[in-house]
Amino acid sequence: MKRILVTGGAGFIGSHLVKFLVRKYPEYRIINLDKLTYAGNLSNLKEVENAPNYQFIRRDITNLQELRKVFEEIKITDVIHLAAESHVDRSIEDPTSFVLTNVLGTTNLLICAREFWKNNFQEHIFYHVSTDEVYGSLGAEGLFKEETAYDPRSPYSASKASSDHLVRAFHHTYGLNTVLSNCSNNYGPNQFPEKLIPLVINNILVNRSLPVYGEGLNVRDWLWVEDHIKAIDLIFHKGRSGETYNIGGNAEMRNIDLVHLICDLMDKKLNRDPLSSRKLITYVKDRLGHDLRYAIDFSKLQNELFWSPSVSIEEGMQLTIDWYLDHNDWLRDVTSGEYMKYYQKHYSN
Ligand code: NAD
Ligand code: TYD
Numbered sequence: 365m366k367r368i369l370v371t372g373g374a375g376f377i378g379s380h381l382v383k384f385l386v387r388k389y390p391e392y393r394i395i396n397l398d399k400l401t402y403a404g405n406l407s408n409l410k411e412v413e414n415a416p417n418y419q420f421i422r423r424d425i426t427n428l429q430e431l432r433k434v435f436e437e438i439k440i441t442d443v444i445h446l447a448a449e450s451h452v453d454r455s456i457e458d459p460t461s462f463v464l465t466n467v468l469g470t471t472n473l474l475i476c477a478r479e480f481w482k483n484n485f486q487e488h489i490f491y492h493v494s495t496d497e498v499y500g501s502l503g504a505e506g507l508f509k510e511e512t513a514y515d516p517r518s519p520y521s522a523s524k525a526s527s528d529h530l531v532r533a534f535h536h537t538y539g540l541n542t543v544l545s546n547c548s549n550n551y552g553p554n555q556f557p558e559k560l561i562p563l564v565i566n567n568i569l570v571n572r573s574l575p576v577y578g579e580g581l582n583v584r585d586w587l588w589v590e591d592h593i594k595a596i597d598l599i600f601h602k603g604r605s606g607e608t609y610n611i612g613g614n615a616e617m618r619n620i621d622l623v624h625l626i627c628d629l630m631d632k633k634l635n636r637d638p639l640s641s642r643k644l645i646t647y648v649k650d651r652l653g654h655d656l657r658y659a660i661d662f663s664k665l666q667n668e669l670f671w672s673p674s675v676s677i678e679e680g681m682q683l684t685i686d687w688y689l690d691h692n693d694w695l696r697d698v699t700s701g702e703y704m705k706y707y708q709k710h711y712s713n
Contacts, residue, residue, distance in 0.1 A: 366392040369440045370423055372447030373397070376588055377553045381444065384593045386412040395438055398447065399424045400707050405698060408554045422711050424468030428476070429539065444491040444600060445473055451558055452520045456652050459519035466523035467530070474534045485539050492531040492544045496585070496610065497521035499546070501655035509545070509661045509678030510608045517653050535606045537573050542602040545595065545666070547611040548660045551680065552589035553687035557699060564623055564651055565688045568630045568641045578650035583657040587613030588675035595650045598669045609669075610674035612660025613619050615677040625678070629685055
């Protein structure tokens with residue numbers, strides 16, 4: 365029986381993955397290990413919290429001894445590792461927490477996997493979920509390929525690049541059975557409203573200004589989160605050992621065009637005057653070291669495992685906005701810090 369440790373399962377992408385795996389594979393046991401930082405939210409997992417094949421444990425991946433106990437007691441068979449500090453702006457303010465969680469935390473998990481699986485590495489998979497930001501920044505042309513040299517430029521991407529290197533090092537040095545994927549910007553329900561899309565949706569709802577960094581000309585490639593989950597499922601089950609797969613949305617947009625799209629859709633949904641949300645746009649000081657453009661060549665994943673994105677950005681944005689409008693309580697709780705108070709009360713040990 366597979367006992368899969370999903371780290372960061374209370375976060376945005378992790379919670380979608382946990383729900384997907386719990387439902388699709390009743391024969392697997394899914395253990396969600398999460399520290400519950402500001403970005404982790406158990407209400408993302410309500411639909412599966414009582415499922416017989418699901419278990420939540422609150423742990424910090426920077427604590428090696430605690431992780432060893434988890435591997436020992438639960439007899440973890442596989443890892444899908446998503447826990448991370450994930451927001452570039454926070455990494456500019458506080459690089460150390462990114463090094464601790466993303467670099468030290470990943471190393472701790474690799475050490476446990478090596479120790480507990482050493483007699484039969486081939487029967488166990490260590491899947492590391494990473495980002496396209498490790499490749500650096502593109503000009504107007506070109507795409508990131510799996511062979512593109514790493515050139516991380518923010519403390520966030522530098523810490524993720526470092527964790528990617530460690531995963532590959534454990535494959536090459538000790539023979540650990542690893543797979544790795546580097547994905548473009550995700551969007552969809554349950555994303556914490558510090559990232560661009562939910563931040564803009566929330567600010568429109570409460571009539572607050574929409575901060576666009578610099579001139580809004582930076583380009584990101586956007587992927588509907590459920591498409592990322594399907595890719596992870598395929599790579600986990602069918603990816604080749606030691607390989608890396610790029611995952612992308614084929615949906616490049618300049619930030620300002622994306623913000624316009626959200627404004628116009630929100631005006632329609634909220635029955636506001638056309639163009640009224642656009643008036644909230646405010647150009648603000650640019651992010652330090654702001655990467656200009658990310659774009660992904662995902663042909664390896666497409667050709668080997670027959671994956672491609674299934675939801676267009678227009679369709680996905682409608683679904684995302686509908687979700688936030690239907691879950692005002694979720695937004696209110698995470699923006700008011702109510703859910704953190706709840707955790708402090710219930711998990712104070
Ligand atoms: P998120 O910030 O929403 O969630 C991160 C989760 O990790 C939270 O639940 C948090 O509580 C947990 N966590 C943080 N530090 C921890 C620690 N020390 N120990 C245990 N748990 C800890 O992040 P996300 O957007 O869901 O991203 C998940 C993963 O996917 C990350 O590794 C990120 O680098 C990668 N990724 C994200 C995107 C994106 O667009 N969001 C794109 C590509 C790759
Ligand atoms: P973000 O969602 O933080 O993701 P990432 O930095 O990982 O790509 O930001 C997406 C883009 O939007 C990025 O170019 C920075 C920009 N941005 C703004 O213009 N205003 C904002 O308030 C935020 C959070 C981001």
